[in-house]
Amino acid sequence: MKRALALLMCCAAAGCGQNMETQPKYFEYEPAPLFRDGRVLQAPVAGTVARGDLARAAQAAQKPPLSAELLDRGHEEFDVFCSPCHGRLGDGNGIVVQRGMPRPHSFHEDRLRQAPDQHFFDAMTAGYGAMYSHAARVQPQDRWAIIAYVRALQLSQHATLDDVPAAEQERLRAAATP
Numbered sequence: 384m385k386r387a388l389a390l391l392m393c394c395a396a397a398g399c400g401q402n403m404e405t406q407p408k409y410f411e412y413e414p415a416p417l418f419r420d421g422r423v424l425q426a427p428v429a430g431t432v433a434r435g436d437l438a439r440a441a442q443a444a445q446k447p448p449l450s451a452e453l454l455d456r457g458h459e460e461f462d463v464f465c466s467p468c469h470g471r472l473g474d475g476n477g478i479v480v481q482r483g484m485p486r487p488h489s490f491h492e493d494r495l496r497q498a499p500d501q502h503f504f505d506a507m508t509a510g511y512g513a514m515y516s517h518a519a520r521v522q523p524q525d526r527w528a529i530i531a532y533v534r535a536l537q538l539s540q541h542a543t544l545d546d547v548p549a550a551e552q553e554r555l556r557a558a559a560t561p
């Protein structure tokens with residue numbers, strides 16, 4: 384009995400004669416008479432909140448306090464997501480730029496040294512000119528971590544001997560004198 388049923392189902396399935404590739408379906412930007420506005424892509428119902436949006440908005444609004452862990456995280460994320468174009472020093476000379484991507488301004492220019500953190504945050508979130516958005520790749524708290532690290536990079540390129548602890552100053556002076 385079971386065998387007969389399985390045979391019957393096989394015949395029914397084969398009889399359909401349509402495989403997954405040819406099944407009728409809508410593509411994103413095609414017109415769709417099924418919907419009142421005639422579009423395949425339907426806007427979310429007013430007031431819809433996607434899962435995780437509220438948590439992400441809270442993280443975006445709350446800059447975390449500076450800590451060594453935050454800098455470490457920012458270092459890691461910067462090297463992964465930003466350095467291919469901006470270079471590991473943030474000078475805009477990453478490997479992708481060397482292969483033809485437009486060169487971004489160096490983070491060590493005065494304008495970007497003085498730019499508020501929000502400028503960096505917004506560039507990552509929304510993209511900036513030729514640079515695509517990183518919102519889907521870098522979570523808001525990691526965007527803040529990256530900014531903390533960019534600030535450290537900026538400091539590193541404009542540091543003087545006075546910024547170094549006294550003991551280190553001695554060591555550096557000794558190393559510098561031949």
Ligand code: HEC
Pocket residue numbers: 461464465466467468469479484485486487488495502503506507511512513514515517521529
């Ligand atoms: C694929 C290459 C690429 C990657 C990856 C990239 N950027 Fe950019 N970024 C650019 C380019 C190119 C520009 C300049 C765009 C323009 O002016 O049209 C830019 C511009 C910017 C600016 C605005 C600079 C200004 O002149 O005001 C900021 C800030 C920035 N990027 C930060 C970041 C950070 C932080 C990351 C990592 C999360 C990142 N970018 C990843 C290519 C990239």
